[in-house]
Amino acid sequence: MKPVRIVSGAVAALDRTNVDTDQIVPKQFLKRIERSGFGEYLFWDWFREPGFPLNRIEFHGAPILVAGRNFGSGSSREHAAWALQDYGYEAIVAPSFSDIFRSNCTKIGLLPVELPEDAVRELIDRAPDAATVDLERLTVTLPSGREVPFEIDADARERLLNGWDEIALTEKRFGEIERYEAERERDGPNTLAI
Amino acid sequence: MFEKVWADHAIGDDLLYIDLHLVHEVTSAQAFEGLRLAGRGLRRPDRTLATADHNVPTGPGQPDELSQAQLAALKRNCDEFGVPLYALGHARQGIVHVIGPELGVTQPGMTIVCGDSHTSTHGAFGALAFGIGTSEVEHVLATQTLAQRRPKTMLISYRGALGLGCTAKDLILGTIAQIGTDGASGHVIEYAGGAIRALSMEARMTVANMSIEAGARAGMIAPDETTFAYMRARPGVPVDFDAATERWRALTSDEGADYDRTVEVDVPALPPQVSWGTNPGQVVPITGAVPDPRDESDERALAYMDLRAGTPMQEIAIDRVFLGSCTNGRIEDLRAAAEVVRGRRVAANVQAMVVPGSAHVKAQAESEGLDETFRAAGFDWRGAGCSMCLGMNPDILAPGERCASTSNRNYEGRQGRGGRTHLLSPAMAAAAAITGRLTDVRELVGS
Numbered sequence: 001m002k003p004v005r006i007v008s009g010a011v012a013a014l015d016r017t018n019v020d021t022d023q024i025v026p027k028q029f030l031k032r033i034e035r036s037g038f039g040e041y042l043f044w045d046w047f048r049e050p051g052f053p054l055n056r057i058e059f060h061g062a063p064i065l066v067a068g069r070n071f072g073s074g075s076s077r078e079h080a081a082w083a084l085q086d087y088g089y090e091a092i093v094a095p096s097f098s099d100i101f102r103s104n105c106t107k108i109g110l111l112p113v114e115l116p117e118d119a120v121r122e123l124i125d126r127a128p129d130a131a132t133v134d135l136e137r138l139t140v141t142l143p144s145g146r147e148v149p150f151e152i153d154a155d156a157r158e159r160l161l162n163g164w165d166e167i168a169l170t171e172k173r174f175g176e177i178e179r180y181e182a183e184r185e186r187d188g189p190n191t192l193a194i
Numbered sequence: 195m196f197e198k199v200w201a202d203h204a205i206g207d208d209l210l211y212i213d214l215h216l217v218h219e220v221t222s223a224q225a226f227e228g229l230r231l232a233g234r235g236l237r238r239p240d241r242t243l244a245t246a247d248h249n250v251p252t253g254p255g256q257p258d259e260l261s262q263a264q265l266a267a268l269k270r271n272c273d274e275f276g277v278p279l280y281a282l283g284h285a286r287q288g289i290v291h292v293i294g295p296e297l298g299v300t301q302p303g304m305t306i307v308c309g310d311s312h313t314s315t316h317g318a319f320g321a322l323a324f325g326i327g328t329s330e331v332e333h334v335l336a337t338q339t340l341a342q343r344r345p346k347t348m349l350i351s352y353r354g355a356l357g358l359g360c361t362a363k364d365l366i367l368g369t370i371a372q373i374g375t376d377g378a379s380g381h382v383i384e385y386a387g388g389a390i391r392a393l394s395m396e397a398r399m400t401v402a403n404m405s406i407e408a409g410a411r412a413g414m415i416a417p418d419e420t421t422f423a424y425m426r427a428r429p430g431v432p433v434d435f436d437a438a439t440e441r442w443r444a445l446t447s448d449e450g451a452d453y454d455r456t457v458e459v460d461v462p463a464l465p466p467q468v469s470w471g472t473n474p475g476q477v478v479p480i481t482g483a484v485p486d487p488r489d490e491s492d493e494r495a496l497a498y499m500d501l502r503a504g505t506p507m508q509e510i511a512i513d514r515v516f517l518g519s520c521t522n523g524r525i526e527d528l529r530a531a532a533e534v535v536r537g538r539r540v541a542a543n544v545q546a547m548v549v550p551g552s553a554h555v556k557a558q559a560e561s562e563g564l565d566e567t568f569r570a571a572g573f574d575w576r577g578a579g580c581s582m583c584l585g586m587n588p589d590i591l592a593p594g595e596r597c598a599s600t601s602n603r604n605y606e607g608r609q610g611r612g613g614r615t616h617l618l619s620p621a622m623a624a625a626a627a628i629t630g631r632l633t634d635v636r637e638l639v640g641s
Binding site: 016017018020022023026027028030031032033034035045068069070073074075076077078079081096098099100103104107108153155166167169170171173174176177180181184185186187188189190191192193194 | 241336
């Protein structure tokens, strides 16, 4: 994972709530066994609807996507986060995210940024005017110049800032895991023996 | 209950040990490839179990080329890393959330994860079970742990008993309508109260299954005698079952305990429920009408569903019926639907299908003659899989088709591009198949 510190640039606005991962990447594209190349399937059906906001030319190439609350709800498919990142987004801003989607984003270096409704509204209303997400300082600078703080899990922030591989971090704790298995692990079920 | 399960599995304050990792073809290939690229092994194949469900055909014919490649990748990965696999054709194959409980590997007090959001199903046994993404699948394969922060807790307390014709599906749809599709975000739900205790194990799985549709991290139901009776004699349960039940009895929902949030649901006020819109919170009683839109999201849903506010739900004609899924593809679901269907015919303009949740459910249903009941009525009787719940295989709606579905999501395009989904219970789906429109099942079965 590449380190992420600052995402700065144009904002693309999708003023819809409860955007589910079925819309972000429809199921027919989940048959692929690769991790890359999902950008072309992003919002597959919506991009084919007349007037779909992200079709606006001034939103093309924007590194920041802003949307309504409960973004990424539904299916756990990480393909949704892969598609948003592969399409070119580096940060997604919304009043709230589904738990699994938010987690999926932090694993791949896509920043999920939760802001209060009024800040999200300003971003949407002024899009594509540029904003800056600063993960180090935990602030978003809105187009008006107003600075708004945001929160993110402290461990996720460290990993994102440094581009660390989470599995490698956990491997350093194999001693603790082995101790758990020796002293506390429950007995079964053994899937190899049923 | 949640506190105890969490404490039993916490390593430090940010790592959770995982007792069982369920794997399927759609969200695992990239994780196995990640292990391979990093030269990592699979830590605990004895705590890992795989099946093919999302992408498998349920009718005659071969899967398409991409699906075949994905199923072949699962087989190759399971062979290479030593994971037991119940592939298509195996007597234990089926939807991952149906076969776990069926095999008895889903047990109270466990931590269970799977690269699928409906992993919450296993919470019906008092397990802490939740869906994860592919990066996390890889993390669990490599370390048997997950980096996790302690979620918040929410008690949903059900007052009163379910009325005639009302089921677990109506209970959970009504709950989601009440709290919203993000009403439980960041929380683990504990479902409690007399109406929950009165449910069978399979009905409890229907409730826990849809926890994710309220945005919950997981949903749990304390184990009791109903749980133990369901589990006894299943292949995966502990040899000393009685000693295990003694331990499991310590897992209780304490209504005096400190929950971050508490919600009460008035059960007798819930008639059979049906969704009208494009998310599982857009639900009304079957006796009601399409509601007035409250915002743009509602307006968009009405347009997509081609519905007008004020239309009585029972006047909505349907084209298709789908009976199945990890929500409602178990034997009791099939029995409940067969009860309504028996001696009747599917309406002339309706195409109806039954997709058992597993090969085992299918065999059981056939031994009870349910397949004959469904076939005689004009239903299509299929093989096991996720099928039209998500439409990855050829079982999909055509654009504009309207479906009464026992599945869990009514998102735009979920069952096929342009398809329109109404979520409801198996008995309600059966009633809709017979009349050709959304129907209050109580009118067919009498009171």
